[in-house]
Amino acid sequence: MVLNTKSNLSGGTGHKRSIVIVGAGVAGVMTAYAFAKRGFEVSLIDAxxxxxxxxxxxxxGILAVGHAKAWAGPGALNSIVKATLGLDRSIIVRQYLDPSLWRWGAEFLRNCTLQAHAANTAKLQKLSRYNCELISAAECDMGVPSDIRREGGLYLFQDEEQFRRYTASILDHGGEASEILDRDQLISREPGLKAMSHLLAGGIFSAADAVGDCKLFCERMTSYLRRQGSVRFYFNTDVLGLNTSANSVVSVRTNQGNIPCTTVILATGVETGRVTSALGFIPNIYPVKGYSGTWKIIEQEMVPKLPYVDETELLAVASYGSRLRVTAVAEFAGYDRTISVKQTARLSRYVTRAFGKAVDLDNAAFWSGLRPTTPSGPPFLGKALACDNLWLNAGHGQLGWTMALACGELLSQKIAGEIPKLAGVSSTAPWIEPI
Ligand SMILES: Cc1cc2nc3c(=O)[nH]c(=O)nc-3n(C[C@H](O)[C@H](O)[C@H](O)COP(=O)(O)OP(=O)(O)OC[C@H]3O[C@@H](n4cnc5c(N)ncnc54)[C@H](O)[C@@H]3O)c2cc1C
Known part of the structure; x- marks a missing residue:
């Protein structure tokens, strides 16, 4: 169904409460859409x-249901030791003396038990699967040709032993909605992997996965909400704090003046603690840096259509139209956004080896981003106890695109007085009443 009239989006169920959302990343944009659909007056602010x-x-850009697993788990302990000794190329720790990393690390370790890992992974799975149910309708509403390819995704292994252990653990847990493929089956499923077939031990196909350009989706959604007139956008507007009276936020203080509100949602990613600290709490969200490189494809047949994660190199690869993107690395370096030449060289080496003849190697665009990562994995989704009208939707880690629409939808259901479709999916902390 295409909703292309103003009344479709702003008429809704007749709520006239004003919602102010801070942060126009994928979490904030999806939240704005969910509230606009229910007839709220929405303001979306971003610096x-x-x-x-x-x-x-x-x-x-992978809607990575097959990868919706908590990082913290029994297997992570080995990675921590290797990373601490500087022996892991994919996990790099730079700020050993950072107190926020110690606070984060201590809680991460508490979540490394089998039980905690299973509980946190179950939350991520529920959120990502609910997201899959919602995303097609959102695309339909925007009224643009679909950019998301829902043909599944692959998880590849170059190391035989790692592949054997991984598949054994899947089978031990009763199997997942995924298929185990040997090298030949992998190549016949995804001929774009032919050039690197000699490197592969095998892989897993996850039918629920999809791929699409997250930024493009956010831009299209923003244009759609603008056309509908259902969301007021305040870009170039830095939120400096929240003005409170008694137990409520009465307005959002910005460098452009105060914006009044009845309800505020923080979708501020790694910056969330900076906004809340004056209210007496700092959500445990660490900025885990990752890198991407994007290349122009010159030979479409020679690059994979299915997105994949190379589990041995811990790299993700996806193609969108004429572009191939490779992402990697979890770097613990505080808020440093510098693009490391060493890391971009690693991305380039991988692309040269696997797809050297298929892309324009001389023209790559490199980027770094800070994943807003909670120690347990799931985001903080719920009401802050410090105020009666302050909510959080932050801390989506490596899965923001995979879960953002589900999270926005659940918050809008809760605040609209509906029964949320999912419960118990948030990270917990003493300062939050989680959904
Ligand atoms: C290398 C890499 C690869 C990834 N790959 C995937 C993937 O394949 N699939 C997937 O699901 N996820 C992936 N992710 C994770 C995903 O990108 C994030 O989880 C997601 O972007 C987080 O979205 P967000 O809206 O919470 O944060 P952001 O996108 O960072 O948005 C936060 C916004 O808040 C604004 N803001 C903050 N403070 C203020 C303030 N005081 N005033 C005004 N505005 C403010 C900021 O300007 C920003 O626009 C990847 C991440 C990285 C780094």
Whole structure:
């Protein structure tokens, strides 16, 4: 169904409460859409000049249901030791003396038990699967040709032993909605992998996965909401704090003046603690840096159509139209956004080896982004106890595009007085009443 009249979006169920959302990354934009659909008066504020200019800008774009797993788990302990000794190319720790990293790390370790890993992964799975249910309708509403390819995704292994252990663990847990493929089956499923077939041990096909350009989706959604007149956008507007009276936020203080509100939602990614600290709480969200490189495709047949994660190199690869994107690395370096030459060289080496003849190697666009990562994995989704009208939708880590629409939808259901379709999917903390 295409909703292309103003009344479709702003008429809704007749709510006239004003919602102010801070942050126009994928989390904020999707939240604005969910509330506009229910007839709220929505204002969306961002410090930058448009949507998706921070972490949502050049991510891998994989709606990665097959990868919706908590990082914290028994297997992570080995990675932590290797990273601490500087022996892991994909996990890099630079700020050992940063107190916020110690606070984050301590809680991460508490979540490394089997039980915690299973519970956190179940939350991520529920959110990402609910997101899949919602995304087609959102695309339909925008009234533009679909950019998201829903043909599944692959998880590849170059190491035989790693592949064997991984598949055994899937089978031990009763199997997932995924298929185990040997090298030949992989190539017949995805001929674009032919050039790197000699490197592959096998892989997993996850039918639920999809791929699409997250930034493009946010831009299209922003244009749609503008056309509908259902959301007021305040770009280039830096939120400096929240003005409170008694137990409520009465307005959002910005460098352009105060914006009054009845309800505020923070979708501020890694910056969330900076907004809330004056209210006496700092959500445990660490900025985990990652990198991407984007190349122009010159030979379409020689690049994969299916997105994939190379589980051995810990790299994600996706193609959108005429572009191939490769992303990698979890770097713990505080708020440093510098693009490391060493990391971009690693991305280039991978592309040269796997797709050297298929892309224009001389023209690559490199980017770094800070994943807003909670120690347990799921985002903070719920009401802050410090105020009776302040809500959070932040901390989506490596899965923001995979979960953002579900999170926005759940918040809008809750605040509109409906029964949320999912419960118990948020990270928990003493300062939040989680959904
Ligand atoms: C290399 C890499 C690859 C990734 N690949 C994938 C993938 O394949 N699939 C997937 O699902 N996820 C992926 N992710 C994760 C995903 O990109 C993030 O989870 C997601 O972008 C987070 O969105 P967000 O809206 O919470 O944060 P952001 O996109 O960072 O948005 C936060 C916004 O808040 C604004 N803001 C903050 N503070 C203020 C303030 N005080 N005043 C005004 N505005 C403010 C910022 O300007 C920003 O626009 C990847 C991330 C990286 C780094």
């Amino acid at each position: 930058l000049s448009g949507p998706a200019q921070m972490c949502s800008h050049a991510n891998a």
